[in-house]
Amino acid sequence: MPPPPFDRFVKFPELTELLEGFANDFPRLLELSSIGKSHEGRDIWLCTVTNVETGPASEKPAIWIDANIHATEHTGTVAALYLLNKLVSTYGTDERVTRALDTRAFYIVPRLGPDGAELAMAERPRYVRSSTRPYPLTDQQDGLIAQDMDGDGRILTMRIPDANGTWKRSAAET
Numbered sequence: 001m002p003p004p005p006f007d008r009f010v011k012f013p014e015l016t017e018l019l020e021g022f023a024n025d026f027p028r029l030l031e032l033s034s035i036g037k038s039h040e041g042r043d044i045w046l047c048t049v050t051n052v053e054t055g056p057a058s059e060k061p062a063i064w065i066d067a068n069i070h071a072t073e074h075t076g077t078v079a080a081l082y083l084l085n086k087l088v089s090t091y092g093t094d095e096r097v098t099r100a101l102d103t104r105a106f107y108i109v110p111r112l113g114p115d116g117a118e119l120a121m122a123e124r125p126r127y128v129r130s131s132t133r134p135y136p137l138t139d140q141q142d143g144l145i146a147q148d149m150d151g152d153g154r155i156l157t158m159r160i161p162d163a164n165g166t167w168k169r170s171a172a173e174t
Helices: 012-025 074-089 095-103 114-120
Strands: 030-037 043-049 062-066 105-109
Touching: 012 030, 012 043, 012 074, 012 114, 030 074, 043 074, 074 095, 074 105, 074 114
Parallel strands: 062 105
Antiparallel strands: 030 043, 043 105
16 A cells, blocks of 8 residues: 555545555554544544554553544644554564554544544635534533623623522623
8 A cells, every 4th residue: 555645635535545545454453443423424533553463452551642633633634644654564664663563552543523624625615613513502402501691693601500509690681
């Protein structure tokens, strides 16, 4: 498998293809799994990287690395792909990488926010901070009530009702 491109950002289908390629080409070093689905149904990919012949990942000290949490943080995905490529392609030739994968487990999520990243890389890009999920919520959820407190059209403050709390709603608020 050729190395991932490091001179451009990759969209979700290509990212998936690259990760599946790593898993197919290096099955004893990298396991690809989905840790969930995004709001729009894209897999959130987890690469578990370790030498399985020296023991399961769950029994080794580990490091967690996630990237592209927010929509426009594309360089994090490139850095994660670079690390994945370095780990699997130099195992057995680089003493430090070999020792690391023999004795440690790396949990790498190259793109934690795939929906926002796709929107930011679209032909007509749109900036969103994180996800494409509507925000703020317009109904009560988990005790949070969406309310425009000062009437400016933005919801920037949250409150959670507490019958035993000392803070009370101002009489000036209707």
